[in-house]
Amino acid sequence: MNSAFLSKKGTAAAQKPARVDMDLYFEAMKNRFHAQENPEGAFPMNVAENHLCWEMLKNRIQKVTREKNIPNWVASYGDPSGIPKFKEATANFLSKFLIKEKVNPESLAFSVGATSVIEMTAFLLGDPGDTAVIPAPSYPVYTGDIGVFPSIQRYDLQTHQKMEELNNGIPIHTDQLEQAKRDIEAAGSRFRMLILTSPDNPTGAIYSEQQLRQLADWCISHQIHLVVNEIYGLTPINHRHPEIKDDYPNPIQFVSFGKIMAEYHSPFLHFWYSFSKDFGISGFRVGLLHSLNEDLIKAYRNIGLSHSISNYTQWVLAEVLNDLEFLEQYFSSFQKALTESYLIVSRTLKDLSIPFNPSYGSLFTWMDLSEFLNEKSDLGEEELWLDIYQQTKILLTPTHGFGHQQKGLFRMVITSFDHSDLEIAMGRIKEYVLKKRNG
Template sequence: MPDASFLSQKGSKAAQNPIRVDLKIYSEAMENLYHPKTNPSGTLPMNIAENQLCWEMLRERIQKVTREKNIPDWVANYTDSNGAPCFRKSTAEFLSQFLFHCPVDPDSLAFSVGATSVIEMTSFLLANPGDTAVIPAPSYPVYSGDIGNLPGVLRFDLQLPGGFKDSEYDFEISLLDQAKAEIESKGSQFRMLILTSPDNPTGKIYREDHLRKIASWCMDHQIHLVVNEIYGLSQIDITHPELQSDYPNPAPFVSFGKLMNELKSPFLHFWYSFSKDFGISGFRIGLLHSHNAALIQGYQNAGAGHCISNYTQWVMQEVLDDHAFLNSYFKEFKTLLTQAYITFTKGLKNLQIPFNPSRGSLFVWLDLSEFLEEKSESGEEKLWLDIYKKTSVLLTPSQGFGHQQRGWFRVVITSISPSEMEVALDRLKGFVEDQRGKSCR
């Protein structure tokens, strides 16, 4: 552990607390990656939310831009800290055409270097230190640091009733009343409600009627509702013949941006990033969409240190303007994502491993509770490490997701190739059969 005695209190805390608990093992795994010929016993990391399914397709389009286009002069200069006007315009048209299906005002957008920066900036501008953000559990563990490290906002994990067997959230408004009362009894203020749809890690969505009820409650109580649709275009084709039976009477996915366009409330906001749907987490492009003019202005005034490289904005503007390419890209992405999901869940079904049916995202949320020696956080960690030690398949541990049901783990199905997926499934099969064999002895 490094000596942090000469740092600030926040600096000392940061030095001693990693962003997430699996990063050290992930770094080790990346040094010993599986290769069918040169390293057949190597590791298969399936814990980091990266999308590699269509990178070659997108890379080819980006290289075409850099080969054939001259870099405009504005790229070398300072521009609007909320994003270059031409880039905001192209992104507004992209959101309108592919996600919201309604008009988007470019001036309602503000950009920062990645989703983390957007979450941090939004929390800093909407909430005071010590205020609370409510997040339905299970949810993205790193929200805690994004809203807490610099903004000083507390996380409240809202426990939703029921198990993990549905592809849509059944959300009771009374839960928000209960959370508000509990938070206020502790001397804090319920300032933000953060939803992710499709969700991380479950892949569930929030139905339009529920979103409307939640938005109405938040507006009535002057609480900021933020919906994160970072996986908005990472949707499973639930009409596929091999999947239809898992989705009885599914509701259509409706972007929160459409409701925002209708309601125009200063308490409704939207997050997005290009990292997941486009598979370019390294490009660091995140955005806030809001009809709250003061929030957008505050973002512009306070966000100079979070600006995206103008070169990155220009390259992606050229890609976003090519709607014919985007149509082809997202069609191919949906096909490959659906196939990866089918392959992995078919393997789970063969092993009789329960999982939550996903509507979207890059994940499968699966139940390995039968292999827990004890239903506790330490029991989950032991099982997670045991799986990795015996299979070299690295799952996402459940620590930090905030839910109370023990034994559930997240698997990223877009971070390895189809052939590697088969290897991972075969290794997990060996682990499961071995564990079940021990219990029968």
């Protein structure tokens, strides 16, 4: 590549994909499994998409576009951070279904997807060279979201070494944050943000209300911004289901960070959400920041034009969000379907005695396949990951990029195929494991 063609950042972008599994993902998508048309096809189960109740939501959206006249304001410019009607509809939705506290529409700012919201927030809260601490393992693309344009560094906080340490939730403590702060400052940087995801990607774990309060208190006292990403906030696994309830001996109750924000009313506490996962509409590109920091919301509005969502999308979604009866039906159906997907996967893993983390929510199962590693290294993990894909046509996401030190852990997206197809995928996993064990 001729570096004269591009800037330094442009050259780096051309040479490095956003994530390690993207090339294989595009290959797998071209050969995607179909029970009748392509029964030997691939199962791309590495990208976090939810297709479980799309038909139900699609029918409701089509009802809007058939029966409603497009309002004239859709064709005009509007508030870059979100049209007032959409802010109001979303605030009511969050208040009723997720945060369970009244949300002021003026505390919301929207962008084209979660990636844009993360990027914008990091840009506005941190200076180039600052550091964001993220408990590991965590979403690989946080690195690019906070790094490419905001130039914020990522610090992967090792809260645990082995998967079983997650049995009672994510073991994060303020003494770990104190050590991280010392490490970051010794390296000449500033600990500017702590980013949590609850339910977590990839583990499916959640933070207890007590943990969130302790972390909020610590961050406020050190003037560090705490952001909680609840993009999977309405994807709960029914951990009281008779088949899996014993996997949760000390169950944790999910409490939205928005509730704590409403109580603390601190400029250092923030909340991220997107419609891509709970609603299964990642292609609509709608994400939001909720913050009681008025300066942050004002700054977001002032520079957000290049990240703003189309008015047409905002109009359609506002109509759907205002139909509370439909939302009740949708989330009831989706959460039942999600739990069934989880049961299909967990049954097979238990039958095979493959360790996995009992999930409270999200679209994933986080499993330990380290027994099949030829060596406990990045190379050994990549070899196993490729072997699984080559032998089964199932594409998982390896630990590499999640920032965790343990090798041989893999993330499986459990919502990208319907239940009958998922059964077939797990059958392939079972065949692979038994073949490996039998030599």
